[in-house]
Amino acid sequence: MYADDGRSRVFNAVEALAASAEPIHRRLQTAGVTLLPLQAQDFANPRDGELLEEILRALTGVADPTGEHGDIAFTTFSMSDEEAARVAALIVELLRRLT
Numbered sequence: 001m002y003a004d005d006g007r008s009r010v011f012n013a014v015e016a017l018a019a020s021a022e023p024i025h026r027r028l029q030t031a032g033v034t035l036l037p038l039q040a041q042d043f044a045n046p047r048d049g050e051l052l053e054e055i056l057r058a059l060t061g062v063a064d065p066t067g068e069h070g071d072i073a074f075t076t077f078s079m080s081d082e083e084a085a086r087v088a089a090l091i092v093e094l095l096r097r098l099t
Contacts (some may be wrong), residue, residue, distance in 0.1 A: 006042045009034055010095045017088050024084045025076045031091055032059040032072040043098075051094050058087045 013031035028041065040049030045091065062075040072090050 005094070006038055007095075007098045009038055010091070010098055013091050014095045017033060017091060024081060024088065025079065028059070028079075028088055029073050029076045029085050031088070032056075032076065036072070037058075045097070048094060048097050051090065051097070055090050055094065058083075058090070 013034040016030040016034060017027050020030070022030075032055075035058075036051070038052055038056075040046070040053050043049045043052065059075055060071040062078045063071055079087070
């Protein structure tokens with residue numbers, strides 16, 4: 001992965017959170033799909049990689065028992081509004097660290 005591809009994906013995830021009238025759970029799902037290809041080793045600073053892993057765990061923590069929806073969709077729609085806002089804030093924090 002190119003050095004700034006991680007930054008670009010994180011920026012696009014924040015943009016998905018900020019530039020839509022969709023409910024927070026839908027925006028978080030879009031942001032998660034944008035981040036999903038990233039891995040901790042894509043970041044030069046290991047702390048940034050750890051934060052990414054925390055975000056991805058939060059976005060994929062609940063498996064869909066029916067198999068009809070992806071784990072991100074099922075997880076985000078299982079979250080309370082407060083938890084969704086917390087994870088969104090972690091994504092914004094990751095972008096802040098990278099810029």
